[in-house]
Amino acid sequence: MTIKSTLLQVRKQFTNNWFRMLLASGGILIGVWAIAITTSLSLSLADTIITAINSQPGATQISLSRSSEGKTDFQELEFDSEFSPISIAEVEDIVAGSDTIIESYPTVDVATYITGPENQESCYTQNQNVITQLNTGTIKPEEAQKIQEDFRLKCPTATIDFQPLSLAVKADQNKWVGQKFDLSAGEVAVCFECNPNTPLYKIFAANNPSDLLGQTITIDFTKPPTVYKLGEGISNTFIEEEQEIFPEPNQIELTIRAVFDDRDQETNVFQGQGNNTFYGTTNLIQTAISPVSDLNLETAGFQTFSLKTDSFDNTAKTIEDLQDKGYLAGSGALSLIQAIQYFFYGVSAVLGLFGFIALIASMFGIINVMTISVLKRKKEIGILKALGARGKDIFNIFILESSLLGFIGWAAGILTTYICLLLSSWAFDQFVLSNEDWKQNLQNLNIGSFEPVLYWWVAAITLALALIITIISGLAPSLRAAKQNPVDVLR
Amino acid sequence: MSQPLIECRELTKFYGSKKQPIKALGPVNFSIAAGSYTVILGKSGSGKSTLLNLLAGLDKPTDGEILIEGKDITKLSQKRLARYRSEIGIIFQFYNLLPNLNTIENILMGGWAGGSHPDYNKAKELLANLGIAHREKANITTLSGGEKQRVAIARSLISDPQILFCDEPTGALDTKNEEQVKEILEFLNKQGITIIMVTHNEEFVNNADQVIFLKDGLIQPFTKTTEESHTPPKPPTPPKPPTPPLPKVPLPKEPAKKPALPHDAKHPGHGSSKTVINV
Numbered sequence: 183m184t185i186k187s188t189l190l191q192v193r194k195q196f197t198n199n200w201f202r203m204l205l206a207s208g209g210i211l212i213g214v215w216a217i218a219i220t221t222s223l224s225l226s227l228a229d230t231i232i233t234a235i236n237s238q239p240g241a242t243q244i245s246l247s248r249s250s251e252g253k254t255d256f257q258e259l260e261f262d263s264e265f266s267p268i269s270i271a272e273v274e275d276i277v278a279g280s281d282t283i284i285e286s287y288p289t290v291d292v293a294t295y296i297t298g299p300e301n302q303e304s305c306y307t308q309n310q311n312v313i314t315q316l317n318t319g320t321i322k323p324e325e326a327q328k329i330q331e332d333f334r335l336k337c338p339t340a341t342i343d344f345q346p347l348s349l350a351v352k353a354d355q356n357k358w359v360g361q362k363f364d365l366s367a368g369e370v371a372v373c374f375e376c377n378p379n380t381p382l383y384k385i386f387a388a389n390n391p392s393d394l395l396g397q398t399i400t401i402d403f404t405k406p407p408t409v410y411k412l413g414e415g416i417s418n419t420f421i422e423e424e425q426e427i428f429p430e431p432n433q434i435e436l437t438i439r440a441v442f443d444d445r446d447q448e449t450n451v452f453q454g455q456g457n458n459t460f461y462g463t464t465n466l467i468q469t470a471i472s473p474v475s476d477l478n479l480e481t482a483g484f485q486t487f488s489l490k491t492d493s494f495d496n497t498a499k500t501i502e503d504l505q506d507k508g509y510l511a512g513s514g515a516l517s518l519i520q521a522i523q524y525f526f527y528g529v530s531a532v533l534g535l536f537g538f539i540a541l542i543a544s545m546f547g548i549i550n551v552m553t554i555s556v557l558k559r560k561k562e563i564g565i566l567k568a569l570g571a572r573g574k575d576i577f578n579i580f581i582l583e584s585s586l587l588g589f590i591g592w593a594a595g596i597l598t599t600y601i602c603l604l605l606s607s608w609a610f611d612q613f614v615l616s617n618e619d620w621k622q623n624l625q626n627l628n629i630g631s632f633e634p635v636l637y638w639w640v641a642a643i644t645l646a647l648a649l650i651i652t653i654i655s656g657l658a659p660s661l662r663a664a665k666q667n668p669v670d671v672l673r
Numbered sequence: 674m675s676q677p678l679i680e681c682r683e684l685t686k687f688y689g690s691k692k693q694p695i696k697a698l699g700p701v702n703f704s705i706a707a708g709s710y711t712v713i714l715g716k717s718g719s720g721k722s723t724l725l726n727l728l729a730g731l732d733k734p735t736d737g738e739i740l741i742e743g744k745d746i747t748k749l750s751q752k753r754l755a756r757y758r759s760e761i762g763i764i765f766q767f768y769n770l771l772p773n774l775n776t777i778e779n780i781l782m783g784g785w786a787g788g789s790h791p792d793y794n795k796a797k798e799l800l801a802n803l804g805i806a807h808r809e810k811a812n813i814t815t816l817s818g819g820e821k822q823r824v825a826i827a828r829s830l831i832s833d834p835q836i837l838f839c840d841e842p843t844g845a846l847d848t849k850n851e852e853q854v855k856e857i858l859e860f861l862n863k864q865g866i867t868i869i870m871v872t873h874n875e876e877f878v879n880n881a882d883q884v885i886f887l888k889d890g891l892i893q894p895f896t897k898t899t900e901e902s903h904t905p906p907k908p909p910t911p912p913k914p915p916t917p918p919l920p921k922v923p924l925p926k927e928p929a930k931k932p933a934l935p936h937d938a939k940h941p942g943h944g945s946s947k948t949v950i951n952v
């Protein structure tokens with residue numbers, strides 16, 4: 183038969199029996215829809231979350247350590263794994279030899295009291311006094327609590343983070359006041375109102391962020407930062423116990439050179455739960471560890487360094503390079519993303535399986551419809567054969583019909599999916615973003631909308647599945663039609 | 674003597690299972706000359722349709738040979754058999770038109786089914802000549818019996834067949850339509866088409882060059898039941914080229930053109946190109 187007349191036959195069959203054909207492709211529709219909607223929704227959700235993670239300033243951060251046992255992956259670590267300290271010089275060499283690492287700084291944890299100009303007396307001393315009075319019974323606990331509440335406003339505690347400022351600067355350029363990167367020893371950057379519990383500006387009686395510039399604060403280091411001797415092993419479990427408290431706090435005066443104005447509380451840069459986070463140079467560390475006589479920056483080692491890559495895309499490759507060199511390297515963002523991906527791939531695989539089962543189930547419907555179609559058109563087949571049509575021609579008509587069923591079901595399934603995705607995007611706007619609190623939180627994560635994507639490969643795979651399934655289903659009825667003996671049906 | 678167009682040797686057909694075969698035909702032996710008008714006559718159940726279906730390649734015989742221009746069509750592959758079917762014309766008692774298609778599509782399907790691309794204008798011309806031009810786009814189910822049979826005739830003619838097989842083509846028609854279809858077939862025969870007509874109606878015998886009278890599946894000598902019964906049927910004669918008187922129903926000007934297929938088109942030593950059938 184000619185192609186045109188084959189198509190004509192198929193077309194007439196569909197236009198004359200459209201309702202039955204539509205029902206038959208319904209199973210395919212549901213299967214394709216189930217696969218496409220679950221993969222699209224879960225993968226788009228994963229993508230949205232991953233984009234949110236990527237866009238966070240900390241996403242390009244890599245943790246660098248060295249395991250005494252030569253482990254390179256944080257996941258291989260055990261509870262009591264031992265580390266071997268790394269020196270600043272060694273890491274500087276690594277940075278110099280890498281194209282993708284732009285900054286490095288040791289991770290040092292320091293608890294401090296900050297004394298501002300309002301308090302002539304050291305905050306550390308004041309706190310000690312309150313504790314002594316409470317212990318000797320000079321004041322009642324209620325009084326002590328009141329004093330300490332007032333004291334917390336005037337004397338906040340802080341975590342000093344010896345991070346280069348660019349990390350924070352990247353988050354929101356416009357919010358900075360003062361010089362951003364160029365801090366020398368004795369200078370810090372602070373946040374104007376990052377922590378609502380201990381607002382820094384109150385201890386300066388400052389009204390504007392710029393009022394803080396040039397002010398001097400005193401920081402009391404009460405214990406040495408977590409610095410180790412090179413060549414010694416660091417056992418993960420005993421770090422806290424090894425840290426001794428200084429008999430007298432080590433006081434450092436610092437001048438504020440840069441202020442991050444976060445009065446709108448929208449940028450989540452200065453983390454730290456109860457503390458204010460300060461940003462300073464590594465020279466601060468030297469000052470902080472000076473009471474420990476046998477440690478200086480040349481001989482000091484650190485358990486962990488933070489490295490920053492130039493872009494999130496280069497992070498994984500950089501980690502691999504570091505692991506090849508024998509370091510223990512990893513990225514929180516990357517492992518979080520990996521976990522999210524595994525989770526959502528798993529979810530979409532499980533839900534997609536239901537769709538696949540629906541597709542398989544739809545086979546019976548199609549076999550049914552095609553068999554009925556062959557039986558109903560026995561005579562038509564006989565006529566065509568009597569007119570010179572070959573078995574192959576008849577087979578083509580029926581296999582084309584069943585694959586068309588698959589195609590129609592697929593197209594309807596994809597269309598339904600598309601509509602559902604638009605609806606979910608709309609619902610997100612209507613019901614999630616309409617809540618100001620949620621909207622705020624999501625915007626902090628760079629999520630302004632939810633626009634799920636219908637991935638082209640999902641469409642392609644479901645099309646292939648739908649066609650394969652309908653062709654397989656149509657095979658037996660089509661072959662039966664092709665083998666029909668013309669004389670048997672023309673009587 | 675030149676080779677006959679159709680020759681059957683020991684042709685036999687059994688229906689039913691191997692254990693309980695029902696004999697429907699044969700063994701029969703006969704031949705049909707190119708351009709002749711042959712009537713296969715017999716009572717209902719005598720095996721006429723069985724024979725016609727075998728000749729038209731719609732069924733396989735249990736035994737025997739069917740030689741079309743010397744080639745045994747019972748031994749053809751499915752593909753070749755389909756081609757044979759596409760090159761002959763066939764008309765059924767109950768028309769066997771495709772209900773999904775309209776009039777003109779049904780006619781064109783006569784060519785399409787065999788894989789050729791018949792001329793649309795030719796189909797329209799056939800419709801016009803058969804007097805049903807106004808039904809060109811009509812839904813086939815709305816046509817009258819006479820109209821349907823004309824569509825079936827047009828369909829069988831669209832691919833210029835050399836042989837036209839007709840199985841009781843007037844069996845379902847009224848007298849007026851029966852008369853017209855008869856005239857059309859006569860005219861086509863005069864144009865050189867070999868006509869093989871199955872009927873239980875003795876009236877057709879008058880036009881026949883040859884009568885094959887079947888009784889219980891076997892060929893019997895034919896004797897007319899009317900007073901003219903002693904006149905024997907005309908012997909097979911070659912086609913008559915002179916223009917016949919035009920019948921009431923206008924007919925295709927050139928109904929019988931040879932479909933010139935590039936290969937296997939002629940058997941060596943065979944005379945008229947008109948009688949070549951590719952199998």
Ligand SMILES: Nc1ncnc2c1ncn2[C@@H]1O[C@H](COP(=O)(O)OP(=O)(O)O)[C@@H](O)[C@H]1O
Pocket residue numbers: 688689695696697715716717718719720721722723724
């Ligand atoms: N498919 C079949 N199976 C069994 N018997 C059949 C079949 N077709 C025809 N017959 C029988 O074969 C005989 C000849 O039938 P047929 O050729 O149709 O006769 P006619 O066309 O002369 O009426 C009849 O007895 C009929 O019942």
Ligand SMILES: [Mg+2]
Pocket residue numbers: 721722723
């Ligand atoms: Mg019959």
